[in-house]
Amino acid sequence: MQEINILQTALRNAGYIADTDLATAIHLTQVLQRPLLLEGDAGVGKTAVAQAMAETLQHQLIRLQCYEGLDVNTALYEWNYQRQLMAVRLHEKDSASQSTIEAEIFSRDYLLPRPLLQAISTTQPALLLIDEIDRADDEFEAFLLELLADFQITIPEIGTIKAVHKPTVILTSNATRDLSDALRRRCLYHFVDYPGKHKELQILNTQLPDLDRQLASSIVDFVQKIRQEHLKKIPGVAETLDWATALMHLDTTDLDHSLPQVEATLSCLLKTRADRELATTEWLKKITRPETT
Numbered sequence: 573m574q575e576i577n578i579l580q581t582a583l584r585n586a587g588y589i590a591d592t593d594l595a596t597a598i599h600l601t602q603v604l605q606r607p608l609l610l611e612g613d614a615g616v617g618k619t620a621v622a623q624a625m626a627e628t629l630q631h632q633l634i635r636l637q638c639y640e641g642l643d644v645n646t647a648l649y650e651w652n653y654q655r656q657l658m659a660v661r662l663h664e665k666d667s668a669s670q671s672t673i674e675a676e677i678f679s680r681d682y683l684l685p686r687p688l689l690q691a692i693s694t695t696q697p698a699l700l701l702i703d704e705i706d707r708a709d710d711e712f713e714a715f716l717l718e719l720l721a722d723f724q725i726t727i728p729e730i731g732t733i734k735a736v737h738k739p740t741v742i743l744t745s746n747a748t749r750d751l752s753d754a755l756r757r758r759c760l761y762h763f764v765d766y767p768g769k770h771k772e773l774q775i776l777n778t779q780l781p782d783l784d785r786q787l788a789s790s791i792v793d794f795v796q797k798i799r800q801e802h803l804k805k806i807p808g809v810a811e812t813l814d815w816a817t818a819l820m821h822l823d824t825t826d827l828d829h830s831l832p833q834v835e836a837t838l839s840c841l842l843k844t845r846a847d848r849e850l851a852t853t854e855w856l857k858k859i860t861r862p863e864t865t
Contacts, residue, residue, distance in 0.1 A: 575599060579628070588617070588624035589767075589774045597762040598625060607720055607741035609705075609756065612764035615808020618744040621764070622701040631699040631740060636687035638708040644715050648725060650684045678729035691739040692725050698739040706745040710752070717754055769796050772812060779813055783820055790827045790860075791816050794834075795841070797859050804844040815840035827860045834860065 576595045583590045583598075590598070598621075601608040610618040626633035636647055656677040663673045676682075685693060691700040705713065719725065723735040743759060745751060767775065769792055776788045795812050807815075818837040824830045834856055842848045 582628040583624050584778065586624040586627040587778060588620055589771055589778060590621070590624075591771065594621070594762055594764070597760055601740060601742075601760055602629075604760070605738060607743055607759045609743045609745065609751075609759035609761050610764050611745045611747055611761070613766070613806065613808070614746045615806075615810055616764045616766055617809045618764050619701065619703055620809075622699060622703075622742040622744070625740070625742065626699040626701075629697070629699065629740065631697045632694060633699050633701060634687050634691045634694070634739070635701040635703060638702065638704045638706075638712075640707055640709070642708045642712055644712065645686075647686055647688045647712070649686055649689045649727065651678075652682045652684050656682050680730060683727075683730070688719060689725055689733070691741075692719075692723060692735045693733055694739075695736055697737050700739040700741045702741065702743045704746060705743045705755075706748045706751060713752055713755055717752075717758065720758055766799060766806070767809060769793070772796070772809065775809060776812065776816055780816055780820070783816055784825065787819065787825060787827070788816065791819065794827060794859055798841070801850070803842070803847045803850070805842075805847060807841045807843075811841050811843075831856055831860065 576592060576599055579599055580590050580592070580595045583595065597608055600606070610621055612618055622635075623633060625631075659677050659682070660673055663676070683689075687700070691698050702716070705716070708716075720741060723738050724732055726732045743755075772795070773788060773792045776783060776792060777785070780788070791812065795807060795815070799806050815837060818840050819827075819830075819833060822833050822837070824833045827834055831853065835851070835853070838848065838851055842851060
């Protein structure tokens, strides 16, 4: 467990508060050389895990943001068509043969690597973050499985490029669709939930060391309470940090006696019209009222 404690300290120094389960999963990712799948609602800090890991491991962070319609070529590589066209025109003036021209313009000098090829071909240790894999389609997921199995890519004009250093791979999912069993089998898994009060307070104190401790506690109490309400979009950790920063900027010292500032800054927390309309003055008074024992 000493290695886990050391890792937790290193992640904390990188700005991320990791519980024992998550720190253990991160450690095993390195030991077993398996990808780590982080699943959870948007805003709970999944991407921040990868960023803190990259800093802790001193790895280059390479990020692939997934989206609907993402194709393999966009994620792998593209040819620099403008440079290729210029080279063709120059060689035509020299009366170079077609085979000579093709050999040059389809070389690595004219290749534009995208995140997956970057992660495979880098000579330095890298962390590949495949963000929101659930937004990509099944075909891309199937290709990704093949890549994660061999860590090599074949480019018809050049040949096969194998990884010099196997990248550490982190996948995140907001669970907007079911991922395949094959992908889940290949990965270690950790569910990232909204933090409890103690952990969220630690996050605030770490990220905003100048924030008054009493105000920080009140902010966390407020956010923890509204997450229990019937909101359309539950605020995540990033929203808590934004709200705390806004309140600091407005010199707020006490939520219970600063309802105008609270109401004016709710745009940091509530991101839909329905949720904003729910936040009446009476609702805010109920939420900010200290709990009686």
